[in-house]
Amino acid sequence: MAEFPNPPQTPVRDARKPIVVDDAVRVLALRSLEGALLGTVVNFGIHVELAWDRNLLLTSDVAGYLRDGISEGITYDGAIKKPGIGGTTLWLTGNIGGLMTSSPGEWVEDPFSGERITDAGHGKARAFGYGLASAVIDQWNEQLFTEETNPSIEILSREVEFGITNWMLALATITGVVDSSPSFHLSRPFIRYTSEVAWLKLGQATITGIPGELYPEIAVGGIENPHGADYALDPVEVPPLREAMSGEVNLMVNLANDAIGYIIPKSEWDNEAPWIYGATEETYGEIVSLGEETGPTLHRQLLNLFQHNHAHSHRTKRASEQPEEEKSE
Incomplete structure (x- = not known):
């Protein structure tokens, strides 16, 4: 299990005063008895709607990019920029009332190009999802998860x-x-x-x-x-x-x-x-x-x-x- 602050590249805005954001990233990782990673559970609070209201496609938005990035690797144009950690990733939405979002005009920084994306769309959703995924992968690779040896x-x-x-x-x-x-x-x-x-x-x-x-x-x-x-x-x-x-x-x-x-x-x-x-x-x-x-x-x-x-x-x-x-x- 791990808990760490939301990366600065993926800021969340509270659209209604008072400005209060519960923006830590909380992650559970589950292993098999043999030690293989079965999957991860990621809990974070943002409305998964960065593609915004002009999107006509069925999409899981931020959550989809996060899941793919953690499990399969962060990929741009078919090239893997950062390998994933395997297993199945489950997204569980955190506290989002208020509402927690990143509106058009507010930037999200792509974790690899460094571009700050302000326009609503799938590019912004990808930058946010991959940004969170990259942070989770780093926590895992740096062995910053706390291991539970006898879980009940x-x-x-x-x-x-x-x-x-x-x-x-x-x-x-x-x-x-x-x-x-x-x-x-x-x-x-x-x-x-x-x-x-x-x-x-x-x-x-x-x-x-x-x-x-x-x-x-x-x-x-x-x-x-x-x-x-x-x-x-x-x-x-x-x-x-x-x-x-x-x-x-x-x-x-x-x-x-x-x-x-x-x-x-x-x-x-x-x-x-x-x-x-x-x-x-x-x-x-x-x-x-x-x-x-x-x-x-x-x-x-x-x-x-x-x-x-x-x-x-x-x-x-x-x-x-x-x-x-x-x-x-």
Whole structure:
């Protein structure tokens, strides 16, 4: 397993204030019993859409170039610039709410030509994907991964009921435009949707499954209550989720098993004018969010899941440390 800062050649921009980016690269590598590399899992937070809205092709964008680069080698015009490390590479999207992107006009530096590409397109997606791939390959070749010699596996999941207060999404849900199975109630919120959160432990690494697109400040801190927000209150989603995680490398996977939209801190919720931070136009995010309680609900449920794991692990450790004669009593 490995965790390292995002390379400076592949900057990520937070398109909505406050500017908070969870931009570390987190990687798991899996070997066979014989020691051969089976594959890698890469967790990073960016919308894989650098080809942008004029692209008419089916593409995996940044993720595709990263996967090919790590597994098969970084290739330009049929020539391998840097050999890959083999195996199968899996991309898991990190915390991308806000939103995390590289917009047209913002540069990405090609890792081999050194060209700074600002125009949206597959060239920019390739530069970003290959830039991340090159950094992962370097970490592997320089033996900077931490080896887990006796990995254990634990899996926890929990169903979570979210209220839908976004009337546009509620209407789309009721009419079947959005394919879901809502439930209807006589008390607020009248329309609710059941999703799930999940947590996996692989040795000293963890993977947290989040069913939507999480604003990074819920993960790493930095939640604010700016002038213009719909609710005047202190941050609700505290402590930051990463502070409650126990692994050496902690992957956070957005859009895991579901796609409930943006998960926004309640104190930053801005569905009505005046807009936050003095913006003159409506802020983007709320239109594709279930509602203002989604962030607090998800944060609360994940903390409960982490605490359940801590308690279980503590009991298991105590049991394993008991002398055999005590265990048999």
